[in-house]
Amino acid sequence: xxxxxxxxxxxxxxxxxxxxxxxxxxxxxxxxxxxxxxxxxxxxxxxxxxxxxxxxxxxxxxxxxxxxxxxxxxxxxxxxxxxxxxxxxxxxxxxxxxxxxxxxxxxxxxxxxxxxxxxxxxxxxxxxxxxxxxxxxxxxxxxxxxxxxxxxxxxxxxxxxxxxxxxxxxxxxxxxxxxxxxxxxxxxxxxxxxxxxxxxxxxxxxxxxxxxxxxxxxxxxxxxxxxxxxxxxxxxxxxxxxxx
Numbered sequence: 001x002x003x004x005x006x007x008x009x010x011x012x013x014x015x016x017x018x019x020x021x022x023x024x025x026x027x028x029x030x031x032x033x034x035x036x037x038x039x040x041x042x043x044x045x046x047x048x049x050x051x052x053x054x055x056x057x058x059x060x061x062x063x064x065x066x067x068x069x070x071x072x073x074x075x076x077x078x079x080x081x082x083x084x085x086x087x088x089x090x091x092x093x094x095x096x097x098x099x100x101x102x103x104x105x106x107x108x109x110x111x112x113x114x115x116x117x118x119x120x121x122x123x124x125x126x127x128x129x130x131x132x133x134x135x136x137x138x139x140x141x142x143x144x145x146x147x148x149x150x151x152x153x154x155x156x157x158x159x160x161x162x163x164x165x166x167x168x169x170x171x172x173x174x175x176x177x178x179x180x181x182x183x184x185x186x187x188x189x190x191x192x193x194x195x196x197x198x199x200x201x202x203x204x205x206x207x208x209x210x211x212x213x214x215x216x217x218x219x220x221x222x223x224x225x226x227x228x229x230x231x232x233x234x235x236x237x238x239x240x241x242x243x244x
Contacts, residue, residue: 037064042109185210
């Protein structure tokens with residue numbers, strides 16, 4: 001932060017000046033640049049950056065962030081004085097505070113005599129619906145937890161495909177590497193009909209239903225795998241012919 005002391009609002013000229021004015025009749029004072037920038041939000045300013053890419057920016061100081069040590073300046077013309085509440089078009093430039101060589105206050109913010117208020121910000125800042133945001137957060141977290149619960153740990157792609165197929169039509173959950181379907185049947189690795197067991201002894205109806213669905217899903221998976229293999233072989237053969 002260059003010893004936390006650089007030119008104050010209105011500083012114009014070479015770096016290291018002991019004090020300069022910010023306008024006709026204004027007192028001179030040397031204050032930390034960060035403090036000066038924070039107090040000038042909304043004002044018209046001129047900022048000159050350091051070499052090797054020295055540039056001059058003139059416009060409305062949009063923000064000065066003490067956490068990131070960045071400032072944003074809107075170089076578009078300010079709204080007409082006849083309608084100060086008119087929205088200002090934006091052409092924003094983000095500048096690190098460490099690159100600022102000098103900073104000059106050209107005109108005070110239109111609401112400088114009052115306490116800063118979000119209602120006077122340009123462009124306008126709309127209030128956030130905190131309840132709606134909280135509801136979205138809770139929903140997103142719940143969906144993330146649900147997705148994680150549906151992802152098998154240490155299982156094969158085929159096992160995950162079988163689980164996903166069951167979960168589309170029946171309640172399904174993981175119990176280690178076993179798939180529990182409808183809290184009635186467990187399917188163990190390698191997830192074939194013979195690996196199905198009823199959770200309640202004698203529940204043959206649930207067992208038969210799950211085995212039937214499992215056989216159908218395994219056939220679909222085998223068909224997809226075979227189609228993918230044929231497609232890859234065909235592509236490889238075409239490439240060989242082209243190469244030959």
